[in-house]
Amino acid sequence: MNKELNDKLILITGASSGIGRGLAKRLCRNGYNLILTSRSNEKLSQLKDELSDFSEKIHLIACDLTNSDDIENLYKKTVAIGFVECIVSNAGLGRFSSIDKMSVDDWDIQINTNLRPSFLLAKLFVGQMKKNKTGHLIFINSVAGKYGHSFSNSTAYVSSKYALKGFADSLRTELRDYSVKVSSIYPGAIDTEFWDAINVDFARHEMLSIDDLSETILHVIEAPNSSVIEDVVVRRTAGDF
Ligand SMILES: NC(=O)c1ccc[n+]([C@@H]2O[C@H](COP(=O)([O-])OP(=O)(O)OC[C@H]3O[C@@H](n4cnc5c(N)ncnc54)[C@H](OP(=O)(O)O)[C@@H]3O)[C@@H](O)[C@H]2O)c1
Numbered sequence: 001m002n003k004e005l006n007d008k009l010i011l012i013t014g015a016s017s018g019i020g021r022g023l024a025k026r027l028c029r030n031g032y033n034l035i036l037t038s039r040s041n042e043k044l045s046q047l048k049d050e051l052s053d054f055s056e057k058i059h060l061i062a063c064d065l066t067n068s069d070d071i072e073n074l075y076k077k078t079v080a081i082g083f084v085e086c087i088v089s090n091a092g093l094g095r096f097s098s099i100d101k102m103s104v105d106d107w108d109i110q111i112n113t114n115l116r117p118s119f120l121l122a123k124l125f126v127g128q129m130k131k132n133k134t135g136h137l138i139f140i141n142s143v144a145g146k147y148g149h150s151f152s153n154s155t156a157y158v159s160s161k162y163a164l165k166g167f168a169d170s171l172r173t174e175l176r177d178y179s180v181k182v183s184s185i186y187p188g189a190i191d192t193e194f195w196d197a198i199n200v201d202f203a204r205h206e207m208l209s210i211d212d213l214s215e216t217i218l219h220v221i222e223a224p225n226s227s228v229i230e231d232v233v234v235r236r237t238a239g240d241f
Helices: 018-029 041-050 052-057 068-081 104-114 116-132 155-178 210-221
Strands: 009-013 033-038 058-062 084-089 135-140 180-187 231-234
Touching: 009 018, 009 116, 018 033, 018 041, 018 052, 018 210, 033 041, 033 068, 041 052, 041 058, 052 058, 058 068, 068 116, 084 116, 084 210, 104 116, 104 155, 116 135, 116 155, 116 180, 135 155, 135 210, 155 180, 180 210, 210 231
Parallel strands: 009 033, 009 084, 033 058, 084 135, 135 180, 180 231
Antiparallel strands: none
């Protein structure tokens, strides 16, 4: 275990469930200091209880990422904890329907959850990273953010993820001179709570596993020295559903 790497403080959004939760568990095992956030204090506390062996290294901050004031408050609380060297922008949701049936609320909530918080968080946290000449922003995108033509009834989700790709690509260029790394992960379907409320007949047990994806994200976080893993597509060997 590389001590220097594992003294890092990492912020994970959407840590109460699915990928964020699994990643938090995986990063604990490698000794990282974590700030875990989501709206549900209760679910975050349950996770911390499960990870009681690591509790000194885990900080919980509840935050609704659709609320700018909440994000500002999250930022202020993290400053009191320490320098956040890596942010995994993971929180997100999908609402799938044909364009004529999609409500404006469904459109707005996907943009406001899957895209806007990544901008607001980067805006707040990048200053210290630039000053320290180190940092890493990791965006959990989706194959939907790369191959929109493959997904019907998904215009808002695909739009939010394509915009997130553009945001990350442009930001990467902007931050190169400051040694701040930017990575995007594009997973196929993963068996998480994301699918609980979605009416599709995909075989959940055939989806990618949270644990396998977490290994890939860990590998991205641990890219050594001045190397950065910029884009990773992770799909089932059998391809998308
Ligand atoms: N599952 C898949 O097949 C799949 C595939 C490709 C990409 N992804 C992407 O992976 C990311 C994580 O998805 P998942 O599958 O792990 O879904 P999930 O199990 O439903 O988890 C979503 C997380 O986002 C948080 N969240 C949602 N709205 C929020 C808000 N307004 N403020 C703060 N936190 C909020 C939720 O926490 P609270 O409810 O506690 O707030 C939860 O922790 C998403 O960006 C998704 O688009 C998923």
